[in-house]
Amino acid sequence: MSVTCAEEGRALCARIEGEVDHHAARTLMAELARQVDAALPRKLELDLGGVTFMDSSGIALVLRTWRRMKELGGGMTLTNVPAQAAKVLRAAGVDRLIPFAE
Amino acid sequence: MRPINEAKITFLSRSANEGFARTAAACFAAQLDPTLDEVNDIKTAVSEAVTNCIVHAYPDTLGTVTMRLRLFGDNTLEILVKDSGVGIADVDQARTPLYTTGGGDRSGMGFTIMESFMDTLKVRSAPGKGTTVVMRRRIARRLGA
Numbered sequence: 001m002s003v004t005c006a007e008e009g010r011a012l013c014a015r016i017e018g019e020v021d022h023h024a025a026r027t028l029m030a031e032l033a034r035q036v037d038a039a040l041p042r043k044l045e046l047d048l049g050g051v052t053f054m055d056s057s058g059i060a061l062v063l064r065t066w067r068r069m070k071e072l073g074g075g076m077t078l079t080n081v082p083a084q085a086a087k088v089l090r091a092a093g094v095d096r097l098i099p100f101a102e
Numbered sequence: 103m104r105p106i107n108e109a110k111i112t113f114l115s116r117s118a119n120e121g122f123a124r125t126a127a128a129c130f131a132a133q134l135d136p137t138l139d140e141v142n143d144i145k146t147a148v149s150e151a152v153t154n155c156i157v158h159a160y161p162d163t164l165g166t167v168t169m170r171l172r173l174f175g176d177n178t179l180e181i182l183v184k185d186s187g188v189g190i191a192d193v194d195q196a197r198t199p200l201y202t203t204g205g206g207d208r209s210g211m212g213f214t215i216m217e218s219f220m221d222t223l224k225v226r227s228a229p230g231k232g233t234t235v236v237m238r239r240r241i242a243r244r245l246g247a
Contacts, residue, residue, distance in 0.1 A: 019121060021117075021120050021121065021149055021153065022117055022120060022149075022153040022156065022157060023117035023118055023120050023121065025207065026207070029207070053124075053142075053145065053146075053149075054146075055146055055149040055150055055153065055215070056150060056153075056208070056209045056210075056211040056212050056215055057153065057207075057208075057209070059209035059211055060206065060207055060208055060209040063209065064206060083139070083142075084142040084146070087142075087143075087146075087219075088146060088215065091211060091214060091215055091218055091219075092199075092200075092209060092211045092214075
């Protein structure tokens with residue numbers, strides 16, 4: 001499990017890899033929050049292409065990050081969402097708050 | 103109905119065992135020749151059930167979690183997850199979408215996901231008596247299988 005980031009202007013792309021469960025979530029959340037607070041981006045692209053498994057811990061991770069971006073006055077998209085993670089996120093209506101992009 | 107196969111695993115309520123439990127359930131379910139989507143649904147539901155034990159049943163201690171997997175002749179998989187932890191006073195409230203006592207780290211979607219990803223979900227609990235979750239999922243027989 002890891003978070004890798006690339007910044008371009010005021011846009012931040014954060015890519016999460018591995019299994020996003022309760023066991024991994026705290027470390028992932030801390031790293032993601034650290035990267036967002038360091039970059040203070042206008043736009044965050046959260047790339048889930050490397051996520052091999054996600055449960056409801058991932059819902060909390062995504063929603064907390066979305067709330068932080070709203071506090072910063074920025075926007076957020078989810079990209080490369082695998083089918084299993086998409087089903088979990090949709091169960092909580094996350095797709096109605098945060099657009100899924102290619 | 104008697105199960106045609108059964109496995110029982112007991113493990114400590116350490117978060118590292120979330121991955122172990124869902125992988126073990128997926129391996130057991132493989133006998134039913136499930137699709138990848140069906141395996142993923144089972145793994146997700148098991149992850150939610152076991153995480154509940156680790157986060158809520160034993161908030162400040164380590165306890166034991168038992169997972170019993172059963173296979174029935176009609177291609178149904180039954181998964182029982184049992185703890186001896188603090189228990190739930192109001193099961194209906196706990197099953198409400200977005201309800202959580204876990205704070206901002208938790209989404210309150212665990213039971214909702216178990217319900218929607220499996221065919222049936224039963225929850226038995228009482229304060230101080232632990233919690234038992236039983237969920238079932240019938241795996242479609244595939245052509246040629």
